[in-house]
Amino acid sequence: MRISFDLDDTLFVAEEDGFTLEPPLGFPWNKLYHERLRKGTIELMRRLREAGCEIWVYTTSFRTPFYIRSLFKHYGIRIDSIVNGARHEKEVQAEHKDPMPSKYPAHYRIDLHVDDDRSVYQNGQYYGFRVFQIGPPDDEWVDKIMAQVGKIKAAP
Numbered sequence: 001m002r003i004s005f006d007l008d009d010t011l012f013v014a015e016e017d018g019f020t021l022e023p024p025l026g027f028p029w030n031k032l033y034h035e036r037l038r039k040g041t042i043e044l045m046r047r048l049r050e051a052g053c054e055i056w057v058y059t060t061s062f063r064t065p066f067y068i069r070s071l072f073k074h075y076g077i078r079i080d081s082i083v084n085g086a087r088h089e090k091e092v093q094a095e096h097k098d099p100m101p102s103k104y105p106a107h108y109r110i111d112l113h114v115d116d117d118r119s120v121y122q123n124g125q126y127y128g129f130r131v132f133q134i135g136p137p138d139d140e141w142v143d144k145i146m147a148q149v150g151k152i153k154a155a156p
């Protein structure tokens with residue numbers, strides 16, 4: 001199965017918002033990459049791999065795929081595919097006159113999208129794609145997502 005993650009306030013979080021973080025990258029990478037990962041990200045990605053999942057990033061930001069891929073690579077995390085704002089505009093919004101939802105994981109046959117934004121969750125209800133809404137600091141977020149993945153895999 002295929003799972004995608006939002007970046008800002010989902011995987012990229014700030015200590016001042018009360019989050020515990022993965023350790024920073026070593027010098028000089030910490031000077032290049034300022035984003036910090038939510039604690040548990042590394043374990044979650046490892047477990048998703050073990051479960052045979054494809055890991056995608058789906059962000060409305062315009063960070064380049066190269067930047068995003070490199071950042072995660074320094075944490076030992078391989079990202080299979082990246083949809084940023086530019087790709088979304090080209091491939092999802094492109095042929096439509098009416099505005100499409102800000103994210104449309106169904107276009108990429110993504111089975112589960114993880115996002116902190118309530119409107120993305122609501123769009124999922126409306127357009128029929130699955131969203132796990134992640135909130136503020138939550139020590140059980142990794143297990144909760146793995147439970148969702150298990151449920152989806154078990155579904156006929």
Ligand SMILES: [Mg+2]
Pocket residue numbers: 006007008009010115116117
């Ligand atoms: Mg977000």
